[in-house]
Amino acid sequence: MDKDFFDQALLKAKEAFDVARKKTTDVVSIQRQRFEVTSLTAKMEKDYAELGEIFFEQIKDSEDMPENVRLLVEAIQEKIQRISELNLEIAQTKNKKVCPDCQGFSENNARFCSHCGAPFEEE
Ligand SMILES: [Zn+2]
Known part of the structure; x- marks a missing residue:
């Protein structure tokens, strides 16, 4: 075997190895980037929801909105109303009280919400 042929073969093998290594690095890099995109998207959606709640509280009673x-x-508002009705039905079935502040369930004789501590109105 002549030396040039051997050098050429070695060079080709090294190039193939470099290409394979770059592909592996790219795959790992893309996986890490996709994971970060997914994570940031989830955090952004949480921020949007929180912003929405703040905005909702500020404008819900306004007459003038787009x-x-x-x-x-x-x-x-329809969903809040329906959730409240459903929680009341569940609480009645389970013989519990629903907190008007946090919607959590407490024992029927409780004077304070066992979730948020809000006092229950005397009946
Ligand atoms: Zn509560």
Whole structure:
């Protein structure tokens, strides 16, 4: 075997190895980047939800709001109302009280919410 042929073969093998190593590095890098994108997206959605709650509390009683905002405020209010009704039904079935502040369930004779500590109105 002549030396040039051997050197060429060695060079090709090294190039193939470098390409394979770069692909592996790229795959690992993309996985890490995708994980960060997923993580940041989840955190951003949480921030959006929190921003939405702040905004909702500020504008829910306003007369003057854009139509698309009004529709969302009404959709949220309907869901709050229905969740409250359902929790009350569940609580009655389980013979418990529902906290008007946090919607948590407490024993029927409790004077304070066992979740948030809010006092229950005397019946
Ligand atoms: Zn509570």
